[in-house]
Amino acid sequence: MSDTRDYKTTLNLPKTAFPMKANLAQAEPATLARWQKQGVSAAITASRVNAPKFVFHDGPPYANGSIHVGHLLNKVLKDLVVRSAIMEGRGCHYVPGWDCHGLPIEHRVMTGLVESGKAAKLETLSDEHRRMAIRRECAAYAAKFIKTQAAQMQRLLTLADYENPYFTMQPEYEAGTLEVFAGLLEKGYVFRQLKPVHWSIANRTALAEAELEYEDRVDPSIYVDFEAADTSKVDSAFGVECDCKPSFMIWTTTPWTLPANLAIAVHPRHKYALVEMDGALTIVAAEMLDKVAAVVGATAVSKKAEALGSALVGLEYRHPFCDRTSRIVAAEYVTMEDGTGLVHTAPGHGDDDYRTGLREGLEIYCPVRDDGTFDETAPKWLQGKVVWDGNALVIEHLRTSGHLVHALQFTHSYPHDWRSRTPVIFRATEQWFIGVDRPAGSGASANSAANTGATTSTSLRAMALEAVSKTVKFFPEWGRNRLRGMLESRPDWCISRQRSWGLPIPAFRQADGSVFMTAASVRAIADCVKSKGSDAWFTLAPTELLAAYDASKDPDAPKSLDIASLAKMHDIFDVWFEAGSSWHSVMRQRGVGFPSALYLEGSDQHRGWFQLSLLPALGVTGKPPFDALVTHGFLVDKDGRKMSKSLGNALEVDTLLKDYGAEVARWWVSGVAYDGDIRIDLDYFKVAGDSYRKVRNTLRFLLSNLFDAPAWSDEEVRALALGAPPESLVGWLMGELAQLEAEARAGYAAYDFRKVHLAIFNFCNETLSAIFCAAAKDRLYCDAANSPRRRTTQAAASVTMEVLCRLLAPILPHTAEEAWTALRGENAPVLFTQTHYGVKANRDARWTDVMIACAGVSKAIEVAKTTGIDNPLDAAVIIPDPHGTLAPFLPELADLCGVSQVTLDRSATSVVVRDLRQDGGAGRCDRSWRRDGTVRVRSDGGALSDRDALAVGV
């Protein structure tokens, strides 16, 4: 036994400093620090100065809280794009961004101020000072989380210009947003119109959904008869003839909105009944009849006729106390759960009603002032009264006039102002819109609200649909339909918000009450904001804000403009408008490039960033801001349920990084099928960790066998490895390697990272570990160190490493670089300054049969194990080779099959396994443990094969 062990020192056993254990949680931060210290990012940029650009643009996450696994997925996918573009030799200046404005932050800050008692103090300040105080708090809040998130994103090893990120609250960014707005204004897409919003009477302000609290409230619930205007038309709709006048019975819990009633909505496909109820002829939904009769306490009910809602559409009725006639309209949202099936419709007091009103061309009428009192357009007996008192007055009036069928008290959940805890109302207010159906050129200032449609230019919607159908590429393809569907049905874009934390819409009110805002005035203010930030709107006077504005050069300027008497208005932009301007505020303004090759976001952004970037860009430039859209699905838990804190199934990014490291997370992301739902669970990270280790170990094996490789030049290794005969093991490997490189690069180019991941894994697992490494071991360990066969094999290992490091780099930047350094030495150039290796080799189709033959041998050996063979090296096999196709590969077959001897037999029909330990077998070489038939006792007393004797020199 001792003599066999002696030979171990004569073997070329592998050696490497590349550790088996990655220790990622510790090693990654160290790598990160080193990259920063060495200016790796700058080196990469420098290496791509003259390279063709890949323009890629980051959609801004919201600067709130820590990053979650959704961010991890999104940011890593984006990094795969960035890094793979760089490895293809492209320059990619990737600017990370954050969305800073908006209600979620303002809401949190306000909550904080209320809790700390500072809110009361704010109330004592003037409007502008209060707004500024809130804005300062919000800005600090956003800045804090940008810092947190930027550090977390860098910890994911993402490559981006973190030195110069973009924030939507940066002055230059804000100015860019205003420029985009000016462009839309100039083209006539912007207009001002009434729209109902949640309105707090106590605070005289609009509220967002998030600022509402639902509490129970007791309201009157009333049933009201609206008299038909033309009896005969009703008769013909129902196909009957009656003498008395019918009424349409509606139900409402907000009697005070009745003055604004401009329509009654019915469901077109539900049946309505004409009934005589206690002597009065009335119309209610057929299926609501019993319920209604019971509620109003009708004693004598008889149904006269029925008709579909659609038959009623167009019938007219007289308003019970306003002097006007309105008509019946159809609406899909009418339900048969409460009320009468006929819905009181006041376009100025409800969102549905508003939409219906727009569709039907009704006035968005709202006779309620911001203090909650009725204005002079309301009936005299209501004017000046608060809406809550209006309820009783309306009921009393209806009772007196005989229109009230029934009234009762009704408890329901009703929205309240979260701060004043008072009930809110729905009230139409003037809002800014971007019209999606207005043709361009329909007016250059906000004052020309009338849409004449006199031009032939196409609308934003038409342009967007055109782009989505024809120009833009989608990965996956179904995104096209999705975006198209949304664009087809989207309403005009309401871009104004009544908040403090945001970019002001720079509109002024003139002394006569009209609004002043033109493309030129907005551009002048953009100039001001560029240097002073949007706070300037709150701190400067109109004359200062408009310092760069020259009315005499503005064709849209109103005739008698008096800048000194202007009053600033207080709407801010919808944050989506800001984010949707980033193609200009970042990509054009910074000269990064326009349009972008790609936007990559979650599928929710079809409604969000994708669409709301597309519209402004088309409006201003006529071009989409992106050539292609990549969409990923959402993360769900292993049972397919969505992740949420309340379900307790959310994974913490920090935990993942600590337990697995960023690279395992990146490896996992790269392997995921990201269209559709993505299941995520710690178990999957364990799996990803296992396969990461498999790849790592394979790299380690190759590296460890290069410990004594000569210092070849690039040309020398290429020549050595790629010049190997196609029938040799190395020749085969080079063919496989070329195939891998092509496949992986194609995968990266198509954003099909999973394909890359699988190709690399299968290559490491199968091609290398199971086949090449196993077969090459013997020659690497036992051949004379300098034998041509061993050197060629080493050259192949070296080339394989060169290729693998590059292919892995986008996914595993840390590990790839670690391996690259182990391969090239400490002075190796930065991996990301390299480009793909370019393996010039072809697969030889004859190898397919060889591999099938080897698989046959494995099976035969497995059978032989049941009858005595333990170690395949004790076996010799005879392989059938009926057509002689295997013959050229004979020298490699023993190593490939892991046996000691192979012979080919044209007449054999199945693999024959012979145990070489038996009589007539072959002796075992003390050094290589093989029985190749040349083993005999040598001069040093050991039993060695010819090859080993030569290697040892005996």
Add this chain to the structure above:
RNA sequence: GCGCCAGUAGCUCAGCUGGCUAGAGCACACCGCUGAUAACGGUGAGGUCGAAGGUUCGAGUCCUUUCUGGCGCACCA
């Protein structure tokens, strides 16, 4: 309620325009190696392709309905 997407072995996924006994990796079981060793190699057992109808000589693949889950929208007057 509407639009889009997904549902194939325990898990993650391939299966293109319909056509050989439905594939891969992981996990699992068993075996081997002990000179990649908290590594490595081999073999094997796992599926009524979410369900029900239909078209067809033939369907995981096409059509209809349905169930489950995800994203978005709408609804709650």
